[in-house]
Amino acid sequence: MTDIHAYENAPEAEFGDYVALLKPRVMSLVVFTAFVGLWVAPVDVHPVIAFCSVLFIALGGGASGALNMWYDADIDAVMRRTQKRPIPAGRVTGSEALAIGLTLSGFSVMMLGLAANWFAAAFLAFTIFFYAVVYTMWLKRWTPQNIVIGGAAGAFPPMIGWACATGGISLESVLMFALIFFWTPPHFWALALFMKEDYHKAGVPMLTVTHGRAATRRHIFAYTLVLAPFAIWLGLTSIGGPLYMAVAVVLNALFIHGGWRILRRDEQTAIADGYAVEKSVFKLSLYYLFLHFLALLVQSWMGTW
Template sequence: MADIRSFDDMKEAGFGDFVQLLKPRVMSLVVFTALVGLLVAPVHLHPVVGFAAILFIALGAGASGALNMWWDADIDAIMRRTKSRPVPAGKVEAGEALGIGLALSGISVVMLALATNILAGALLAFTIFFYAVVYSMWLKRSTPQNIVIGGAAGAFPPMIGWVAATGYISVEACLMFMLIFMWTPPHFWALALFMNEDYSQAGVPMLTVTHGKKSTRKHIILYTIALVPFAIATAFTSIGGPIYLAVAVVLNAEFLRGAYRIWRRDEDQAAADKYKVEKSVFRFSLLYLFLHFGALLAEAALRPYGFGGW
């Protein structure tokens, strides 16, 4: 749980520190996937309503980030990747992070429900709860399946965007959810392979810590194989089309190739080149997700001109 620092230990916080509290890099991915979910839906929202929906979804993502930083301040202070975050760095008090997280949670959920519909607000509320409580407070410190189950929190935004526009959950929304949900484990396990020391020192039971790197490499390729059908299936729904299919085939072939290379490597090889392959696959995985959703956006943009869709 967060370490509450005394007032004397705190450094003066600037505006940028409070922005960082909301995890802007994670928020950008949430906003993009939610925006795609909203724009590919078969309903045209008024631009003002659409903007409001994305704004409140973004605030919900920021609330989740603030609550996570409040709770994880103790382990964030140990890990190199996170020790400069506002709370462990002593720039923002833990209590402030908690207060901001709770306030933004309430505002974002209520306002999204009022701006769009109750189901969208309920999904946003569940997403915040899942990330802050189920993942951060429970799964992250108790099971190596933390990323597998916890990945649901990051997979909800496109579904929320879709529901904000339509008022219902569809096959298309579920496939967008599954694309992110199945992508999350190999994405984070690739990171864990070269950041394992951080997780070990912090006592986080990442798969690399509990089952070793060899097992993690095997899990990466298995989950990547399981991801492919969901990514390809999306092409044959109302939001897919030839553009998306072509992009998905190329991206999944490359992701499978990267996962195979990771699986075939041993630790001596990886250590010798400072995990060059693992880092490359991790970076590509970010591009993988962005381009899949970008292709869905392209299909929606071109469909009125007769180029998108089947």
């Protein structure tokens, strides 16, 4: 009853609002990395099977997004950057988001099993569970390591893509996972440095809130150092090569340098220039991941030629 009264004066939902529930920006990363994982695998996959596999992985990622928005509606309503999402804005009800998330979860897992193989389908089901339950319902509100452990959910798609082609796991797919897994903390912590108040108001125990910005800066730099060897190691596997290696060396040198610049800054300087360095490193982190996976894709094409 309360749910009905809360939404009766809200604007009517449009198709775009239901698409927004699926977190299309996150889904685009899921689609791209899953496609790369499938493409670079050492097994030829029929184009129709490949298309269907990536489509159902994308729907699984969208299902995770809808379940996340359903559970996090209270947090989203407080944070400035999420207040306009469909549920806190009152255009979509929480029950609708839950229904969409559960329906897409079951559909995507079942169809991936039929289109590719049941190992990949089980992997997708575990990923949805990990993001919606382990990360959203537990880690996010409980520990400042939420991004570190929860980052695994966003790192699984290339492994699922690889599993669609091969039916299993290999060193290459694990290293693609590691690339995303160790990239996630410095990426989000760079954002948190200039969005700390949002997390503080929402009661989310982000590292900037629990340990302060100085500790967060140290963690960012440390993770850029940990990340680099995995990125280089991937270039030494069967899916690597000179093009990928060149891209990885340049990008990791830039990312480490960016982490070093963040480490050396104090809060007074950061506030004075509007967190210019932190914002530039965050922007670099967006290109970092995309260009690594693009290099893997182009390297594979070059090998085919």
